[in-house]
Amino acid sequence: MFTFLKIILWLFSLALASAININDITFSNLEITPLTANKQPDQGWTATFDFSIADASSIREGDEFTLSMPHVYRIKLLNSSQTATISLADGTEAFKCYVSQQAAYLYENTTFTCTAQNDLSSYNTIDGSITFSLNFSDGGSSYEYELENAKFFKSGPMLVKLGNQMSDVVNFDPAAFTENVFHSGRSTGYGSFESYHLGMYCPNGYFLGGTEKIDYDSSNNNVDLDCSSVQVYSSNDFNDWWFPQSYNDTNADVTCFGSNLWITLDEKLYDGEMLWVNALQSLPANVNTIDHALEFQYTCLDTIANTTYATQFSTTREFIVYQGRNLGTASAKSSFISTTTTDLTSINTSAYSTGSISTVETGNRTTSEVISHVVTTSTKLSPTATTSLTIAQPV
Missing domain, CATH: 2.60.40.2430 (Agglutinin-like protein, N-terminal domain, N2 subdomain)
Structure with missing residues (x-):
């Protein structure tokens, strides 16, 4: 029995060791837009960007790529499993994506990871786009990274990076303090x-x-x-x-x-x-x-x-x-397969006391x-x- 367990553990560790980081990937065309009229960092924002894998011939099941984002408090996906799938036009599940680390008040970075669900070596290239909602970490405590981020963000136009390849200019509104608290x-x-x-x-x-x-x-x-x-x-x-x-x-x-x-x-x-x-x-x-x-x-x-x-x-x-706008899309293609869109959906999870009411689209319906x-x-x-x-x- 002990030998059998050792074999199982060895096979599991071998599977983990065989997973390879997909480094031949580029991210570009980042657009960060507000989910509501409240354009403060800790409110809901939508990030949309493109990705491109120039050579997919070496991608095997279990390989993954990761986007590490400093100054992002958290991301949240809509479905209960907290995963999203990127599929090809032929129905092949290319990647399953999830938030592998929420920075929140604990960590410096929020990390978004996508893992290959199949052997993709038959495809020459894979290109696509990803959209999710997020909010930024701009302070509110004595926790190390929140305190650092309180000094990082400024109101007005500001260059914001997601990872080390993408950036966008975001215009942040200041907060008004007009009450007793x-x-x-x-x-x-x-x-x-x-x-x-x-x-x-x-x-x-x-x-x-x-x-x-x-x-x-x-x-x-x-x-x-x-x-x-x-x-x-x-x-x-x-x-x-x-x-x-x-x-x-x-x-x-x-x-x-x-x-x-x-x-x-x-x-x-x-x-x-x-x-x-x-x-x-x-x-x-x-x-x-x-x-x-x-x-x-x-x-x-x-x-x-x-x-x-x-x-x-x-x-x-x-x-x-509250839930944010269903803006999520993801696509993949090879040199001979057309692009498709799958269900990558995100929600804004920031709550803020503003007294405002707004409406956003969720699929084909609206949600207050x-x-x-x-x-x-x-x-x-x-x-x-x-x-x-x-x-x-x-x-």
Whole structure:
């Protein structure tokens, strides 16, 4: 029995060793376009590009090619198997593609791999195109690669590379911070959801102290909060999407239990510093809506008016993990076989609190993409009381 198992393991290792990387492949004609009107890096984007294998005569079953993409948070394919097939016009399955690594908050690169499903040596050349949806990693935490990417992306026109052969100029919009608190969230590809909340802003002065309470599952969808993942820091150094480019430790008292996070900070924050929170929570396959309920109560000193005032408000944010446009196509051809299109389909998995509603095509039908929030109710108690707060864009 032991000898039989050794033989099986030897055959398996031999099969792995026989797989060869397809290096004689070129990628070109990259086009990156927004899936919605929201043209921020962490929102949904579509990447379309061509590939060409000039000499397919040596490609055997199991051989593969890989596209490694820095600064890409994640890709997600539509079908439940998370694979997509590239077929030839004669019905031959040429490649099966999948995301072999999602960068998310863990890795530097997202990796897309396509593996040959058959012996393709009878074909002279194979050419085609691939389209999938993605979102970029532009910060929102103290994780190594997210912090690096927070410094990488800038608003306005920017040259973005996918791999080492392709690039396109993408025009990114900055984020507006016009409420008392700023939110962002997206699914990671690892069965979890990463969220970011920024608040406790004191215009014309500095923060004296206060409390923040967050219920990460206010709708009771059983999306468990990972207390070990919670990050609570302060910063006044933000990129164009209000994600920290650097951060400072605080002496905050943090209590995490169930789906609740309670934060008490009894120290001063100067020079426009605000408190930000990042956390991970579970995202079961059957859940596509996550509701966060937030409560803030804090005190500021207005150095211009020489007054102290309290701010108290609560808000609910609804994050919806939604499907993007079915733009996926892939094709392959030889010198004597015509091109065909197969079902390579992608979905955008970024959720963002914008209050916008847009419509995109999915096959021959349309699907609403709703990224909504409940309006913030805010009260500011001071000698010069107001009910709203506007924070200018960072330069």
